[in-house]
Amino acid sequence: MIVQQRLTLSTQGRGTYDITAQVEAVVRGAGIAAGLCHVFCHHTSASLILCENADPTVRRDLEGFLARLIPDGDRGFDHTDEGPDDMPAHVRAILTKMDLTLPVTGGHCALGTWQGVYLYEHRTRAHQRQVTVTVSGD
Amino acid sequence: MIVQQRLTLSTQGRGTYDITAQVEAVVRGAGIAAGLCHVFCHHTSASLILCENADPTVRRDLEGFLARLIPDGDRGFDHTDEGPDDMPAHVRAILTKMDLTLPVTGGHCALGTWQGVYLYEHRTRAHQRQVTVTVSGD
Amino acid sequence: MIVQQRLTLSTQGRGTYDITAQVEAVVRGAGIAAGLCHVFCHHTSASLILCENADPTVRRDLEGFLARLIPDGDRGFDHTDEGPDDMPAHVRAILTKMDLTLPVTGGHCALGTWQGVYLYEHRTRAHQRQVTVTVSGD
Numbered sequence: 547m548i549v550q551q552r553l554t555l556s557t558q559g560r561g562t563y564d565i566t567a568q569v570e571a572v573v574r575g576a577g578i579a580a581g582l583c584h585v586f587c588h589h590t591s592a593s594l595i596l597c598e599n600a601d602p603t604v605r606r607d608l609e610g611f612l613a614r615l616i617p618d619g620d621r622g623f624d625h626t627d628e629g630p631d632d633m634p635a636h637v638r639a640i641l642t643k644m645d646l647t648l649p650v651t652g653g654h655c656a657l658g659t660w661q662g663v664y665l666y667e668h669r670t671r672a673h674q675r676q677v678t679v680t681v682s683g684d
Numbered sequence: 685m686i687v688q689q690r691l692t693l694s695t696q697g698r699g700t701y702d703i704t705a706q707v708e709a710v711v712r713g714a715g716i717a718a719g720l721c722h723v724f725c726h727h728t729s730a731s732l733i734l735c736e737n738a739d740p741t742v743r744r745d746l747e748g749f750l751a752r753l754i755p756d757g758d759r760g761f762d763h764t765d766e767g768p769d770d771m772p773a774h775v776r777a778i779l780t781k782m783d784l785t786l787p788v789t790g791g792h793c794a795l796g797t798w799q800g801v802y803l804y805e806h807r808t809r810a811h812q813r814q815v816t817v818t819v820s821g822d
Numbered sequence: 823m824i825v826q827q828r829l830t831l832s833t834q835g836r837g838t839y840d841i842t843a844q845v846e847a848v849v850r851g852a853g854i855a856a857g858l859c860h861v862f863c864h865h866t867s868a869s870l871i872l873c874e875n876a877d878p879t880v881r882r883d884l885e886g887f888l889a890r891l892i893p894d895g896d897r898g899f900d901h902t903d904e905g906p907d908d909m910p911a912h913v914r915a916i917l918t919k920m921d922l923t924l925p926v927t928g929g930h931c932a933l934g935t936w937q938g939v940y941l942y943e944h945r946t947r948a949h950q951r952q953v954t955v956t957v958s959g960d
Contacts (some may be wrong), residue, residue, distance in 0.1 A: 548822050550789060555881050576927055580824045580889050582860055582956060583718055588796030590736040595698075600867040600913055601902040607792045608916065615891075618903075622748055625741040633745050636736055638921030640746060644734050644799075645785045647921045649862050649954045651826060656954060662696045678787045680720060680745060682820065682958065684824050686856045686959050688927060705843060724925050737843075753891075760886055763879040770888055771883050774874055778884065782872050783923045808849030808958040816925045816932060820958065 547684065549576035553677045557667035560631070562596045562597065562605045566663045569648075572679040573655050581683015588676040591635035591668050593642040593670070599662030612638055618670075628669075633669035633673075638639055642666055650683055686697040687714035687819045694812055698769070703815070704793075704801045707786075709819040711793050719821015721786045721793055726801035726814040729773035729806050739802030744775045750776050756808075766807075773806035780804055788821055791819065823960065829953045833943035836907070838873065838881045839951070842931075842939045845924075848955040849931050852890035857959015859924045859931055864952040867911035867944050869918040875907055875938030888914055894946075904945075911944035926959055 551572045557563055565585075573583050589596050598604040616637045619630035626632055646663065655662040657663070665675060695701055703723075709719050723731050736742040754775045757768035764770055783819045784801065787794040796800070803813060827848045833839055841861075849859050862878040863870050874880040892913045895906035902908055922939065932940070941951060 550718050550787065563696060572762065580826050581957070581958060582786055582858075584787065586785075586794070587816075588794070589801065590734065590798050594753070595916050596866065597916060600904070600917065601901055604866075604909065604912050607899045607901050609788050609915060611892070613915050614898065619805075623745045625745050627739070629689070633742065636742050637746060637749050641779060641917060643781065643919065647785055647860055647862075647923055649826065649956050651954070656862075656864070658866070658952065660866050661864065672814055676796065678789070680718075680787050682719060688856050688925065720858075722923055722925065722933075724923075726932070726937065728872065728880075728934070728936050754887065760890065761875050761883045763877055763883050765877070771880065775884060775887050778871050778873060779917060781919065785923055814934065816927070818856075818925050820857060 547578055549680050549681045555665055555677055556677045557675060558672050559671050560667055561664050562664040564662050565665050569663050569679055570655050573650055573681050576681040578650055578681050578683040579653050581650045583650050584680040585646045586678045587644040591639055592675050593639040593644050593666045594646040595664050595666050597664050598660050598663050600660055609627050631670045638668040685716055685788045689817050690741050692812060693803055693815055695760055696810050698805055698808050700802040700804050702800050703803050707801050707817055709790055711819050714819040716788055716819050716821040717791050719788045722746050722818040723784045724816045725782040730813050731777040731804045732784040733780050733783050733802050734799050734802050735802050736798050738798055767820040769808045788819060823854055823955045827955050830943055831951045833951060834948050836943055836946050838940040838942050840938050841941050845939050845955055846931050849926055849957050853860040854926055854959040855905050857895050857926045859926050860956040861922045862954045863920040863945050867915055868877055868951050869915040870922040871918050871940050871942050872937050874888045874936050874938050876936055907946045914944040
């Protein structure tokens with residue numbers, strides 16, 4: 547069986563947004579006991595990560611790391627049509643990936659205790675982002 | 685239902701190769717309305733990415749970024765059997781991943797407007813690469 | 823059809839652990855001819871990679887690269903509750919990912935000749951890690 551739902555998510559610019567509850571709601575609604583939950587971000591400057599969900603410092607440190615690794619305005623980048631965060635956003639999204647697959651067990655997302663699902667907005671300005679959740683299984 | 689097809693792809697050395705049409709052709713041929721399309725690269729020195737598909741500068745900048753992050757001939761690497769691009773190719777493939785899963789909606793790959801599927805060859809010389817596309821769903 | 827199995831894996835601290843045989847055992851036991859094998863690590867400081875399986879120097883060089891890219895004790899990190907390897911372990915896991923999906927063909931994991939599945943422990947101390955393998959298909 548397949549249950550598929552499109553989520554429209556608003557971001558307020560660069561940073562991580564916890565979407566665990568929204569993903570879990572699709573899984574619970576699907577009535578699928580065991581299988582997979584696939585989450586997909588339909589963009590190339592936002593991505594999906596699993597991250598520690600208890601201490602917000604982890605996500606702040608992660609953001610600091612990526613900002614140092616792929617600096618906005620880096621003169622090595624020629625694709626700057628939409629500003630200094632344009633190309634860094636593409637590189638960040640490719641390194642953190644736009645697709646994520648989770649196991650479904652006992653009718654819910656079988657995440658670890660400290661795992662949360664986050665939409666990662668890599669552009670500095672606010673955006674609307676499309677995410678598709680596909681639940682498959684028995 | 686499962687439909688699986690192996691693609692053999694020729695690369696002309698390091699760089700990204702758009703395989704969106706080939707992946708979509710397998711999905712359309714599968715006759716599966718909703719589900720998942722899994723793409724898998726059977727190598728450890730080539731990978732699969734989703735990337736912006738409109739401006740080739742994005743992919744050139746991405747390549748420049750990876751070349752600076754993981755320099756060919758880096759003296760920190762001991763595994764150099766096949767040349768200065770050998771170990772960097774393994775690291776690049778691990779950071780960009782060999783597996784990619786896309787949603788299937790309405791019988792086709794539900795990619796975002798600006799998303800293309802690219803095989804990323806990380807070796808400097810031409811290679812033949814094996815990619816398996818598996819479409820599952822109803 | 824869905825077959826799901828939880829593996830408990832002991833690590834002896836930072837490094838890569840070949841779990842290819844354990845993953846393959848679940849696939850062979852599932853009796854599924856064609857489909858997908860999803861492997862999932864229920865933690866945020868350990869991950870799953872596909873890596874070259876012939877020369878251990880590849881995995882040593884990979885570890886050296888990550889140790890230089892994300893140094894333990896980096897003063898840019900504030901989340902240090904569990905020591906100098908705490909935040910680096912989270913960043914390493916996010917960059918190398920906790921989910922991995924492989925094709926199943928002819929009743930087994932269709933890995934490339936040189937591909938092995940590795941659990942990557944990013945903490946310096948030994949841990950017990952939970953991994954779920956989900957096999958789906960016909």
